[in-house]
Amino acid sequence: MAVYLLLIILLISGLNNNIFQKYILSVTIIYMLAVSFLRYEVGTDYKSYFLAIENNVYWFNDKGLNLVSDFLRNFMMMDTEIIIGTWAIFIIVITLYFLKYYADNTLVLAYSLFFFVTLYYYIDSHNIIRQYVALSIFFVGIIFLEKNRVIMFILFGALSTWFHITSSIFIILILMLYLIDIKTEKFEEKKYLLIFLGVISFGLTFIDFNKYILIILNFLNFDGRLNYYLLYANDHYLQHEISLPLAIFLIFKLFLFIYSVSNLSKLSPKIKNSKLVISIYIISTILSLVFYPILIFRRALIYITVFEVVVLADLLKKESIGLKSLIVLVSVIYFLMSISLNYSTPLPYKIWIDPYFTF
Numbered sequence: 001m002a003v004y005l006l007l008i009i010l011l012i013s014g015l016n017n018n019i020f021q022k023y024i025l026s027v028t029i030i031y032m033l034a035v036s037f038l039r040y041e042v043g044t045d046y047k048s049y050f051l052a053i054e055n056n057v058y059w060f061n062d063k064g065l066n067l068v069s070d071f072l073r074n075f076m077m078m079d080t081e082i083i084i085g086t087w088a089i090f091i092i093v094i095t096l097y098f099l100k101y102y103a104d105n106t107l108v109l110a111y112s113l114f115f116f117v118t119l120y121y122y123i124d125s126h127n128i129i130r131q132y133v134a135l136s137i138f139f140v141g142i143i144f145l146e147k148n149r150v151i152m153f154i155l156f157g158a159l160s161t162w163f164h165i166t167s168s169i170f171i172i173l174i175l176m177l178y179l180i181d182i183k184t185e186k187f188e189e190k191k192y193l194l195i196f197l198g199v200i201s202f203g204l205t206f207i208d209f210n211k212y213i214l215i216i217l218n219f220l221n222f223d224g225r226l227n228y229y230l231l232y233a234n235d236h237y238l239q240h241e242i243s244l245p246l247a248i249f250l251i252f253k254l255f256l257f258i259y260s261v262s263n264l265s266k267l268s269p270k271i272k273n274s275k276l277v278i279s280i281y282i283i284s285t286i287l288s289l290v291f292y293p294i295l296i297f298r299r300a301l302i303y304i305t306v307f308e309v310v311v312l313a314d315l316l317k318k319e320s321i322g323l324k325s326l327i328v329l330v331s332v333i334y335f336l337m338s339i340s341l342n343y344s345t346p347l348p349y350k351i352w353i354d355p356y357f358t359f
Contacts, residue, residue, distance in 0.1 A: 003035060003349045004339050008332055011117055014110040015328065025110050029096065032117075036088035036126065040081060040352035043126035044345040054080045064162030065130050081352040087133055091125050094136035101143050102277070102310045104268050111313035118331035120338055121306060127344040128299055134164035138303055141171075145178055146274060170303040177279040184264055184272045187282065194261045194282060201289035202254045206242070213294070242293045245337040250292060252330050253308075257285045260311055271314050281307045 010028040014021060041047060052058045053069045065087075072078045072086065095116065103109035116122055125132040141156030157171035187194065242250075264278065271277050284304035291297035316324055339346055348358040 001339065001347065001349075004336075004346065007031060007035065007117065008335065011110075011114045012328065012332075015107070015114060015324075017107045021106055021110065025106060025113070028113065029092075032113075032122070033089055033092055035349075036092055037085035038351040038353065039085075039088070039126060040350045040355050042346055042349055043129070045127050045129065046084070046345075049084060049129055050080055053083055060130065062130060062162060062164055064159070065133060084129070085352075087129055088126070091129075091132045091136050094139055098136075098139035098143065099309065099313075101146070102271065102274075103313065104270055105317070108268075108313050108317050111316050112309050114328070115309040115312050115331065116306075118335040119309065120335065120343070121302065121309070123339070123344050123346050124299075124302070126346065131164045131166065131299060131302065134160040134162075134167045135303055135306070137163065138167050138170070142174070142276065145174065146276065150175075150178075166300045167303060169300070173283075173304070174276060174280065177283075178275050180279075181275045182279050184267065184278050187261065187278055188264045191261045191264070195258050197286055198254055198257045198261075198289065201286045202250065204290045205250060205293055209291070209294070213296075241295075243341070245334060245341060245343070246293060248330075248337070249334050250289060252334065253285065253292075254289060256308070256312060256327070257289075260315060263315055266315055266318055267311075268314050271311065277307055277310055280304050281311045284308070 007028070010024065010031060014024040014028055039046075041050075048059070052066075053073060056070060056073075058066050069083050069087075072083045073080070078086070096113075099112040099116065100109055103112055137156055137160040141153040141160065144152035144156065153175075154171070157167065160167040161171075261282070264272075267278075281304075284301060284307060288298075288301050288305050291301065312327070316327065350356075350358050
């Protein structure tokens with residue numbers, strides 16, 4: 001637990017807008033990279049990935065991670081621990097590139113990084129590695145799309161599907177949002193409708209949609225790529241489960257959604273003028289409030305739910321110290337509760353240099 005407590009201390013220290021902020025942020029990023037690169041058997045699926053790379057026997061059909069890992073192992077002569085660590089570095093570096101693109105100053109970047117960690121994206125990246133590699137590649141495509149380079153977005157989107165097929169769903173969705181280009185002002189005009197939809201979505205989170213989801217998954221499984229998910233659907237992936245931390249998170253998520261849509265006018269021009277950010281944030285929040293208790297959707301939605309990090313960081317930079325402190329406090333409580341309950345298996349934290357020593 002100590003390794004994560006220190007990370008939280010560094011992240012909170014970086015939220016103070018002073019002359020040391022850039023240095024603290026740099027130290028925090030280096031620390032995050034080290035924690036991810038050196039970890040050993042940290043993350044629920046770590047052992048599965050380790051054995052797959054070590055023995056060149058993979059349980060999934062997506063070829064991207066297989067091919068690159070095999071290249072690193074056979075031609076670059078990397079040990080398996082180093083390969084997994086290299087993927088972790090790749091994920092964090094590209095995520096930072098994405099967050100920095102939307103941050104108009106160091107304070108906003110610090111808040112973005114804080115929420116990326118405390119809303120559990122960072123810890124999940126140690127578990128569902130393929131999906132976070134796909135997400136990282138997807139981030140690059142998003143930035144190209146923000147610059148109106150549609151072909152490059154499609155190319156990077158297609159590349160991301162080589163690592164995880166779920167990204168293909170969001171390529172189409174995001175292209176549609178880009179072409180429709182709903183202005184932020186339109187959302188401001190409909191804020192009460194959006195709040196109503198958010199509340200309704202939160203109410204629907206307690207309904208079990210498993211039977212209907214299985215029908216949809218079977219329909220989409222025309223090429224056999226979803227066999228793995230269908231095999232474990234009833235036992236694991238489609239279990240509708242609301243734990244105490246998750247319930248707290250969903251209530252917190254609804255509060256943040258109401259706060260955000262009520263304050264869209266406070267967003268920076270870069271976020272306001274984006275063809276994507278607000279549309280994606282609103283759609284992803286409404287969907288996640290309904291489907292977050294179901295593991296397969298919680299994982300799939302990360303391609304769009306991660307935009308909450310961008311929106312919240314941008315809004316909080318101008319808020320009162322009281323509201324900032326409240327949101328930071330609840331985020332930290334959720335993070336520490338999830339860590340203590342060992343979601344995504346972040347504990348015990350071990351490093352491959354000395355796997356018998358735990359932090």
